[in-house]
Amino acid sequence: MGHQKWNWQTKEWPHFTFKKEAIEALERNFLQKNGVALGAFKHIKQEEKDQLLIQILSDEALKTSEIEGEFLNIASIQESIKKNLGLESTKRKLPPAEFGVSEMMVDLYKTYNQPLSHKQMFQWHNMLTSGRRDLVDTGRYRTHEDPMQIVSGRLDRPTVHFEAPPSKVIRSEMDEFVIWFNTVHTIDNKSISPLAKAGIAHFYFVTIHPFEDGNGRIGRAIAEKSISQSIQRPALISLSQMIEAKKKEYYGTLEKHNRKCELTDWLVYFGQTILDAQENTLKVIDFLIQKAHYFDRFSNQMNKRQLKVIRRVFEEGHTGFKGGLSADNYTRIAGTSASTATRDLKHLIDIGALYKTGALKGTRYYLQLSEN
Known part of the structure; x- marks a missing residue:
């Protein structure tokens, strides 16, 4: 039987297509909610802004790791986030996994406006893998000869869900990816709408699967960077929290698209996930405002x-x-x-x-x- 090609082996690659009308309503909703969040954000004091930042970044760090089956300690993450933001200096030695993912989240937040670069992704990879001894390639793209496969099932008869491009083409694929990312995110480039940009960026990156490990976490960070660049401020959305809540759907939708470059269904799924994450941020802001009022009214009693x-x-x-x-x-x-x-x-x-x-x-x- 002839092997059906993976999407990166087709002549369309990496020119993704989608039906604009399928996500138009989501895009409108996204911009409207962004306006609401911006308004709400303006009305909260600096202390609440800091709390919002710590909460969203901590939730993201926790959940992006959880999607990969890594369960970290929330208290250590919060402490790491505060330390990386310079809001608190702790003398305690923080565990490498918690500190590393927190470092990446804070870097993503602080540098959202800078163009994407290989160097930044290498730094993120170093942060994520600090303390790991089982990887050959840290802080660089993978080099191993073996095919990079996503498999499940028995060792002797595995089901291959996806095979990524071989290591020898990774650098050129990633050069193209970085150029694409930075081109579509220039201020005057209106060729692709915000949700589509973020969805394609995530999909394109995880398809290349350039690292030995940590691709999902870096891919989600790239999607958040994309949204932040589209709205021209740090997005502060708990994207990973929403993905983690329906993890099967995330992997299932990715898998449905790994032999094609037509991404409409993926973008509808991913766009809705971003809207859910925005909705969650609005709830958190609302809660912080209520909390401030609450203490104003009752703390002296x-x-x-x-x-x-x-x-x-x-x-x-x-x-x-x-x-x-x-x-x-x-x-x-x-x-x-x-x-x-x-x-x-x-x-x-x-x-x-x-x-x-x-x-x-x-x-x-x-x-x-x-x-x-």
């Missing part, structure tokens, strides 16, 4: 224990504590007695800082965020 517990509840983000806060949680977080906890909680309800549901052992407490 709270004792140290109450403040400690309320801050801890806010750390759970806009989704809140799963199943609400219980009196037992309160006792444990505040490090106090059950009777003091009961008194503290009653006071928080009286001033309107919390509301409760359920009764007896089933009583749960929630933040009263809306001012009604």
Whole structure:
């Protein structure tokens, strides 16, 4: 049987096509939401801006690793992000995996406006692979002779989902990719709309699969760089968080396109994922604004224990504590007695800082965020 070609073996490569009308509504929605986010961002104080930055970058670092099956420590990531942003200096030695991915996220944020270069991608690769001893090529494109394959199933009878271009052509493929990326992202280039640019950039890069490891993480960073350049400010969206939530769909949609250069369905999927990520950022901004109002209204009416517990509840983000806060949680977080906890909680309800549901052992407490 004749081998059906991979997309990079076809004569179309790398000239991708798509039906513009299929993503027009998504593009309009994207620009509108970007306007809303920009407006909301202008109304928050510097402290909230820093919190937003730390939260989005930490979530991204955590989730982009999780997609690859690497589960990192969120506290170490947050500390690394703060350190890399220069918001806090910690003397603690941070673990290499957490520090490395955080370093990449902060670099992506700080340099979003610079053209993409081989050097920057090599730096990202070095950051991601710091402390790794199992790779031949770190901070450079892969050199090994073996075909770069995405496989699953049994070792003796593997299913090959995709085979990337051989190592010997990587440099020339990547030269072309870098030129393409920087050309479509010049300010006056309106030939491709923002979502299409980001979707093609990600797809094009992961198809070449230029590194021995870390291609998914760098490919997602490139998509975020693309969006940031289109809107001319750091995008601050949790793209990886949205991809991770429906990981099967991400891999499935990639696989459906690995023998063709017609990318309409991929761009519809990826564009919608970017919109979901934007929506999530708006929720986070909204939550930070509510949090600031909340502390303005209540913090001077709270004792140290109450403040400690309320801050801890806010750390759970806009989704809140799963199943609400219980009196037992309160006792444990505040490090106090059950009777003091009961008194503290009653006071928080009286001033309107919390509301409760359920009764007896089933009583749960929630933040009263809306001012009604």
